[in-house]
Amino acid sequence: MSLFSYQTVKDLLFKLDPETAHRLAGFSLRILAHCSTLLRLIKDYYFVTHPSLKQTLFGRTFLNPVGLGAGFDKNGQYITAMPVMGFGFTEVGTVTPKPQDGNAKPRLFRLVEDNSIQNAMGFNNKGSFAMLQRLKKLYFLDYPVGINIGKNKLTPDNEALNDYELLFKAFKNHGDYIVINISSPNTPGLRDLQNESFINAVFAMAKTITTQPVLLKIAPDMSPDDAVALCKVAIDAGAAGIIATNTTIDYSLTPHAKEFGGISGALLKDKSYELFRALGKELYGKTLLISVGGIDSAAEAYKRIKAGASLVQVYSMLVYRGPALIKEINEGLISLLHKDGYTHISEAIGADWK
Numbered sequence: 001m002s003l004f005s006y007q008t009v010k011d012l013l014f015k016l017d018p019e020t021a022h023r024l025a026g027f028s029l030r031i032l033a034h035c036s037t038l039l040r041l042i043k044d045y046y047f048v049t050h051p052s053l054k055q056t057l058f059g060r061t062f063l064n065p066v067g068l069g070a071g072f073d074k075n076g077q078y079i080t081a082m083p084v085m086g087f088g089f090t091e092v093g094t095v096t097p098k099p100q101d102g103n104a105k106p107r108l109f110r111l112v113e114d115n116s117i118q119n120a121m122g123f124n125n126k127g128s129f130a131m132l133q134r135l136k137k138l139y140f141l142d143y144p145v146g147i148n149i150g151k152n153k154l155t156p157d158n159e160a161l162n163d164y165e166l167l168f169k170a171f172k173n174h175g176d177y178i179v180i181n182i183s184s185p186n187t188p189g190l191r192d193l194q195n196e197s198f199i200n201a202v203f204a205m206a207k208t209i210t211t212q213p214v215l216l217k218i219a220p221d222m223s224p225d226d227a228v229a230l231c232k233v234a235i236d237a238g239a240a241g242i243i244a245t246n247t248t249i250d251y252s253l254t255p256h257a258k259e260f261g262g263i264s265g266a267l268l269k270d271k272s273y274e275l276f277r278a279l280g281k282e283l284y285g286k287t288l289l290i291s292v293g294g295i296d297s298a299a300e301a302y303k304r305i306k307a308g309a310s311l312v313q314v315y316s317m318l319v320y321r322g323p324a325l326i327k328e329i330n331e332g333l334i335s336l337l338h339k340d341g342y343t344h345i346s347e348a349i350g351a352d353w354k
Contacts, residue, residue: 006322018108018117026073029081039084046086046323048330052337052344053088057288057310058213058240060144060176064088064330065345066301069292069315070148070179070217074125076134083143086326091313092131093148094181097166099127100152103186110319111256111267115296117316119247120261122186123150128170135174147175148217150184157189164202165209172210180206183219183246185262191219196233203237213240213288220245220271220293224278231283241288243313244279245272265316269294273303277352280308284350296321298332305333306351 013021032039049063056062067089068082074093082090102124109118125131131147138145149171151163164180171178180202182193193199199216206214216234218227231242247262254267272293280289284307291304292313301312317325333345342348 006324010320010322014110014112017106018110019105022072022108026078029078032081032084039081043084046327047083048086048327048334049088050330050334052334052342053330055310055345058144058176062088062144062311065305065309065311065333066326066329067091067144067146067290067311067313068318069313070094070146070181071119071121072315072318074123076131079134079138079143079145080141085318085323086330088330089144089146089176089311091146091148091179092175093125093179094123094150094184095125095128095131095147095167096123096150096152097128097155097163097170098152099130100124100154107261109258109261111254111263111265113256114254114265114267115317115320116254116263116265116267117319118258118261118263120186120258122153123184128167132170132174135171144176146177146179146215147171148179148181150181150187151190151193153187157192160193160198161201161205165205168206168209168214172212175212177213177215177240178206178210179215179217179243181217181246183217185219185247185249194219194222194230196230199230199234200237203234203239207238215239215241215243215288215290217243217246220248220268220275221250222275224275227275228279228282231279231287235283235287239287241290242279242283243290243292244276245293248272264293265320266294266296268316269296269300273300273307276304276309277307280350281353284308284353295329296325298329298336301329302333302336302348305345305348308350308353310349 103122107120149167251257291309
């Protein structure tokens with residue numbers, strides 16, 4: 001499979017600044033989506049499914065449990081290419097009601113020594129109308145898609161609920177689930193919305209607008225007790241699931257960090273796992289859990305699954321490993337399930353607490 005050697009592509013991309021490289025990679029994916037023969041060839045190589053991995057969640061079939069985390073496909077431009085990369089589902093966004101440019105550049109950095117990424121993008125996206133037009137074109141796409149939503153930067157916190165209301169109304173008939181993002185560190189004041197009052201209000205409002213599953217994505221920089229308490233509030237208010245975690249602002253993790261933005265990738269792995277494990281211990285069986293943050297192997301994905309994750313997501317490690325990582329994780333999961341005597345992933349989900 002040397003034709004598709006990611007190492008060659010990576011060497012070229014890493015000669016460019018990260019944001020330019022991201023745009024080039026995205027452009028290539030858009031081109032790929034129009035090359036049906038090549039698309040099928042690559043998908044046949046990278047996409048892994050097996051009866052032991054197949055699940056029905058949110059009324060949709062997930063052929064494997066490894067998805068693309070939010071942030072890569074901010075405008076829903078690459079949805080049709082994601083199965084080709086091996087992902088069992090994708091999550092687009094974060095999308096805001098109005099288009100916005102995001103924060104000043106430079107705002108995306110490779111922490112190469114740490115196999116990590118630091119970003120201060122600030123929800124740069126083309127807005128809900130542009131996203132909606134793209135989603136409407138996917139009417140016949142049989143592939144699970146989540147929509148990650150957030151408030152505009154210039155919207156005051158006391159008016160944030162209005163932004164989320166606009167977004168629920170825009171996407172109530174599109175996508176398979178919606179994620180409330182109040183955990184990014186790159187929009188001023190956003191994490192302040194991680195409180196009981198706002199969570200009760202936003203989920204109560206969502207129930208009046210849409211019947212879609214609505215999930216909450218949380219930050220990794222709170223104590224396990226606070227995270228569990230917050231997620232219990234969300235579940236009681238109607239959350240269909242929890243995604244843990246977003247990026248971290250713990251800059252003590254590396255001497256290479258900037259003093260702004262959120263860190264993801266290998267540096268986040270332990271922090272994300274420990275918080276997720278605390279959530280799994282308390283919440284497994286009470287809601288659907290999705291784990292994201294530094295997942296770089298089948299063994300790490302399996303740890304998250306045994307801790308309670310029905311699905312896992314990858315983003316930053318994809319930059320360093322390419323789509324072979326997704327294939328490796330899914331094939332590894334099949335082997336690990338077999339080794340432990342499980343015939344289906346559902347038997348392993350939450351095994352630490354059974």
